[in-house]
Amino acid sequence: MESKLALWVKEQQTDNLALSCRVSKVLHREKTPFQDMAVVDTLQYGRMLVLDNIIQTTVGDEFVYHEMITHVALNTHPSPKRVLVIGGGDGGAVREIVKHTSIEKVVHCEIDGAVIEVAKKYLPEISCALDNPKVEIIIDDGIKHVRENKKTYDVIVVDSPDPIGPAEGLFSAGFYEDLAAALKDDGIFVAQTESPFINRDLIPRLYRDIAGIFPITRLFLANVPTYPGGLWSFTMGSKKYDPLGVDREKIPELKTRYYSPAIHQACFVLPPFVQELLK
Ligand code: AAT
Structure with a gap:
């Protein structure tokens, strides 16, 4: 029955x-x-x-988020070698990062080791690169890790939870200062920055904070149906390279389902109601 x-x-x-x-x-x-x-x-x-x-x-929609939180920044940098992922215990961001042949090392700093264990056991299609020899897993607070490492990374990916309780620190101006210091002189960071429908006070504040520290600040969008509002934002702070200056022809071919060279350019085209938030 x-x-x-x-x-x-x-x-x-x-x-x-x-x-x-x-x-x-x-x-x-x-x-x-x-x-x-x-x-x-x-x-x-x-x-x-x-x-x-x-x-x-x-498993149904993770590819959108994990491809977009990684490839846009990695393909903006001409040769990313050392990458840091903060959060993202499921391993989806790490899986995308190791697709780039220039990568020598991915440091994955997740606060909760239990998330990594459960992802390895139950989400193999997402966590499959966590055992890659280029990947070093550190179970620690990402805020502490960036404070302790200076001029170390080419790219930092902040795959954080929503800014509630202990994760609030991952959305603060002080944290962005520490990210800038942990990056090399031509480094780039990218963070998930929530929904332009729902987080209409948060997005402008983050954008202002990041633009106060990084010479190039860009917000881009993708559709993640299981996140609030469905339309999701990411914000990138870059010391030297502009994601809009990337030559589409030179973007390496990667096996992806959402990201593509055309999406790399198109994701920065913002509808007026999102542009309004950044003024
Ligand atoms: N890949 C999409 C999944 C996430 S999970 C976010 C992860 O960040 C969690 O595993 C959590 O344990 C970890 N985390 C939280 N705080 C810290 C910290 N201070 N340092 C390191 N890791 C941390 C993103 C979900 C987005 C949800 C959108 N609605």
Whole structure:
């Protein structure tokens, strides 16, 4: 008999908005020292990682986010060798970064080792590069790691949770100063910067803070259906190279499903309601 039981994961995105996904199976539940973690199979988007009731990633749409948080910045730098990922315990950003042949080392600094373990066990298609010999995993606070490393990285990717509670520090001007110091003289950082529909106070503040530190600051967009609002922003701070100056013909061919040389240019074209936020 077909089960009539309907289990749902519900992310309360704002006081007045929620996204629910029907669950076919609960694979893992754990209270880590940092957060409440679950891995579930959803019928719409496949396997999903949830932390503190916030959807972190799903097998169905993760490629958009992980390709865009990495390739736009990596292809702006002429030869990225040392890359730091802060957060992103699922390993999706690391998987994309090691596709670049110039890469010598990826340091992956995630605060919660339990997220990495669970990703390795239940999300193999996302975590598959975490065992790559070029990857060094450090279980530590990314804020502390950038403070302790100066002029070390070509590119830093901030794959952070939403700016709630302890993650707030990953969205502060002081942290952006530390990122600038941890980058080499021609370094670039990129961070996920939330939804232009929902985080309309946060995005202008971050953009101003980053533009006060980096000579080149650019915001770009992609569609991530399981994140609040569906339209997602990323902000890049660069010391020397402009992502808009990249010669499309010279972008290396990568096996991707969302990012492409045309998307590299198109993602910086902002609708007026987003441009308005950056004035
Ligand atoms: N790849 C998309 C997944 C994430 S997860 C964000 C990760 O950041 C989590 O694994 C969390 O444990 C880790 N994290 C939180 N704070 C820190 C910190 N201070 N240093 C290092 N890692 C940290 C992004 C989800 C975005 C959700 C959008 N709604």
